[in-house]
Amino acid sequence: MKRKLVVIGAGMASGRMLEHLLAADPDGWDITLFNAEPRGNYNRIMLSPVLSGEKTWDEIVTHDEAWYAANRIACRFGEPVVRIDRQARVVHSNRGSAPYDKLxxxxxxxxxxxxxPGRDLPGVVTYRDLDDTNAMIAAARPGAKAVVIGGGLLGLEAAAGLRQRGMEVTVIHLMGHLMERQLDPAAGYLLQRDLERRGIRVHCRGSTAAILGKDRVEGVLLEDNTGYEADLVCMAVGIRPETRLAVDAHLEVARGIVVDDRMVTSDPDILALGECVEHDGQLFGLVAPLYDQAKVAAATLMGQDAAFRPVQTATKLKVTGVDLFSAGDFADKPGREDIVFRDPARGVYKRLVIEQDRLIGAVMYGDTADGSWFFGLIKDATSIAPMRDTLIFGPTYQGGATANPLAAVAALPPEAEICGCNGVCKGTILTAIEGGATTLAEIRATTKASASCGTCTGLVEQVLASALGDAFEKPAAQPICGCTDLTHEDVRRLIKARGLKSMPAVMQELGWKTSCGCATCRPALNYYLLADWPGEYRDDPQSRFVNERNHANIQKDGTFSVVPRMWGGVTTPAELRAIADAAEKYAVPMVKVTGGQRIDLLGVRKEDLPAIWADLNAAGLVSGHAYAKGLRTVKTCVGSDFCRFGTQDSTGLGIRLEKRLWGSWTPHKVKLAVSGCPRNCAEATCKDVGIVCVESGYEIGVGGAAGMDVKETERLAKVATEDEAIEIVVAFVQLYREHAKYLDRPYKWLAKVGLDWVRAQVVEDRASRAALVARFDLSQSIHQRDPWAERAIPQARAGFAPLADLTREAAE
Known part of the structure; x- marks a missing residue:
């Protein structure tokens, strides 16, 4: 008869324990799994990318319904346990009970x-699980204000995610610098500087006195009487082990549920693991030791000898574009010495702390490639005396190593940790390689290395390359999706080379594995066919993302935004009256000026879209394509007509560019700006295409960004006339349309093809430029239209997507 195992909590630790247990003894247990959350195991490490919009819930699920069903686990989700009866060996929930042999x-x-005061106000949230994340997503709206209390790992990840959703974010931190447990003051300064560059305000040495508001949160007041307005307050100041069930059951509890080396509590039939436990006086909040506990707990349940031995862990911050590594002890104490490397221009800082010829701490910012090697030296207490002079430069420079890029990973010992999330060392990966694993996917499947947060992927590939030598095949570029092994670049090339002019032709001729594609490949194919055969291919609305199908941006509550186009940010009293009338007529909840100098009507019901646009069209307004993979805005300053510093008519040039380019489909959204002088009030130097007017003409830059990545434009050309500037911009956009991978912004495409090649095509070769402009104009003659104009309304309605189909949206 099967033994009854009850597990309380369906988190990452218990999920990993069940994996180990089922792998070793798939039929030995009758398993019941309780969880207070109404869902099973998911990767909590990835909540930050979900908050920022970089990942979806489906992408972070670890164990889905099919997994639980296949392993015959009785799932009682959304059913919190309220009491443990140790004498009867029964667990009681708010809906029933379950007996156990082991718990x-x-x-x-x-x-x-x-x-x-005010901590219970609506709008005050914590940041711990998916419900917290969804609450923040629901509250986030562009221009709203968020205050994050706590400048540790979770707080900064929350702040970055909310900022990427358009909120104005302030971080309040009690200590003198951010992440003081993991960073020294110098690295904390660099982190604060980078966050402030992203638009996140940081207030250190700030002690919260009260949260203000009546019916909901309105602000935060500090002890020094500094106040910050807030529509949302996120508390991320720390965690405490959840021990209430254990306390009520009279188990031994200190700060956490006390366990021995075998993860057994004071009751021999009850085990505990994860963030709720205390072992040898230590609590655990990072995933690597939790996974070690899971392995030991599974072994204990199977009657095997195993012992949990905590190891040192390293810290990385999951904020896009921030490279940070910290491990060990870096406090200033007598008898210690520092080795410090600084490169202010690159934002690189490295500090190694040495005591008695042993590396005991490492802090790295901006360049963390050698972090795993330093971490291994710390854990192993390796003597660094022979390499003291070159230690700061990493493993590549030890023992006479030269510029071989694999020298660093080859120098790592087998016990060096490669994947911190899953506790996978180099030796485990080498064993998997010896067993036949030769690709990253196979390594992930057999060892779980790089299967969680993914930051160690490059290091895992280097281990593969080092071990396999010439037999290692550099990972091919990712295919479009699971329907094909072809990359975006392959498909674009073959569409042109073979003259494929329909989606069935592409799928048939190029060997698609599915008969009609999927939500990933169909939008890409639709764009490539539309761009390459503008006069022959007919756009397929159902192969577009939901916003493009509905010609409006869907909002979190299922309503839509309506954004009329304002040429170069210029409008008239008549247009403003029409917008005001429409807002009143259709009871629009919010009217907002956007960052692109337009007016956004937010909260329009789906059924009202055709009618509101009919009214706006009648007033001469056309769609601003705020939903499109196409031209969004051309931002301008007032230029020479009004500004005393203006050198050229930037407004007029912006209007000419917008009227020339609007309605063109592109691989991703495109934003332009024209500044009338080098003071750059239109922020032209961080747009996809930006023109800065000077006395002698027009400086054209391309490849800027001001979203998840912040990047300054690169100089493409300087010309003397407006006409030549427009011609070069149009040619650049067409070259981007013809060659870029779908969903690559221009700066990503430029990084692949090189600015010199682009300059040769659109600046230096006049014949090539003219041909590009001609092809753009041909496409525009067919596609440049307002989808809401009267002739397009029936088609727009036919292309509407039911809300149930809102399964995937492009990353903005």
Whole structure:
């Protein structure tokens, strides 16, 4: 008869324990799994990318319904356990009970809430699980204000995610610099500087006195009387082990549920693991030791000898574009010495802390490639005396190593940790390679290395390359999707080379594995066919993302935004009256000026879209294509007509560019700006295409960005006339249309093809430029139209997507 195992908590620790247990003994247990959340195991490490919009819920699910069903696990999700009866060996929930032979408590931790007035106001949230994340997503809207209390790992990840959703974010931190547990002041300064460059305000040495508001949160007041307005307050000041069930059951509890080396509590039939436990006086909040606990707990349940031995862990911050590594002890104490490397121009800082010829701490910012090697030296207490002079330069420079890029990973010992999330060392990966794993996917499947947060992927590939030598095949570029092995670049090339002019032709001739494609490949194919055969291919609305199908941006509540185009940011009293009338007529909840100098009507019901656009069209307004993979805005300053510093008519040039380019489909959204002088009030130097007017003409830059990545434009050309500037911009856009991978912004495409090649095509070769302009104009003659104009309304209605179909949206 099967033994009954009850598990309380369906988090990452218990999920990994079940994997180990089922792999070793798939039929030995009758398993019941309780979880207070109404869902199973998901990768909490990836909540930050979900908050920022970089990932979806489906992408972070670890165990789905099919997995639980295949392993015959009785899932009781959304059913919190309220009591453990140790004498009867029964667990009681708010809906029933379940007997056990063995019980595993994995209740995790609860967020700490500062006991200040106003902490219970609506709009005050913590950041711990998917519900917290969804609450923040629901509250996030561009221009709203968020205050994050806590400048540690979670707080900064929350702040970055909210900022990427358009909120104005302030971080309040009690200590003198951010992440003081992981960073020294110098690295903390660099982190604060980078966050402030992203538009996140940081207030250190700030102690919260009260959260203000009546019916909901309105602001935060500090002890020094500094106040910050807030539509949302996120508390991320720490966690506490969730021990209430254990306390009520009279198990031994200190700060956490006390366990021995075998993860057994004071009751021999009850185990515990994860953030709720205390082992040898230590608590655990990072995933690597939790996974070690999971392995030991599974072994204990199977009657095997195993012992949990905590190891040092390293820290990385999951904020796009921030490279940060910290491990060990870096406090200033007598008898210690520092080795410090600084490169202010590159934003690189490295500090190594040495004590008695041993590396005991490392802090790295801006360049963390050698982090795993330094971490190995710390864990192993390796003597660094022979390499003291070159230690700061990493493993490549030790023992006479030269510029071989694989020398660093080859120098790592087998016990060096490669994947911190899953506790996978180099030796484990080498064993998998010896067993026949030769690709990254196979390594992930057999060892789980790089299967969680993914930051170690490059290092895993280097281990593969080092071990396999010439037999290692550099990973091919990612295919478009699972329907094909072809990359975006392959498909574009073959569409042109073979004259493929329909989606069935592409799928048939290029060997698609599915008969009609999927939500990933169909939008890309639709764009490539539309761009390459503008006069022959007919656009397929159902192969567009939901916003493009509906010709409006869907909002979180299922309503839509309406954005009329304002040429170069210029409008008239008549247009403003028409917008005001429409806003009143259709009870628009919010009217907002956007960053692109337009007016956005937010909260329009789907059924009202045709009618509101009919009214706006009648007033001469056309779609601003705010939803499109196409031209969004051309931002301008007032230029020479009004500004005393203006050198050229930037407004007029912006209007000419917008009227020339609007309605053109592109691989991703495109934003332009024209500044009338080098003071750059239109922010032209961080747009996809930006023109800065000077006394002698027009300086054209391309490849800027001001979203998840912040990047300054690169100089493409300087010309003397407006006409030549427009011609070069049109040619550049067409070259981008013809060669870029779908969903690559121009700066990503430029990084692949090189600015010199682009300059040769659109600046230096006049014949090539003219041909590009001609092809753009041909496409525009067919596609440049307002989808809401009267002739297009029936087609727009036919292309509407039911809300149930809102399964995927492009990353903005």
């Amino acid at each position: 595993v408590i994995a209740t995790g931790s609860a967020p700490f809430v500062i006991p200040v």
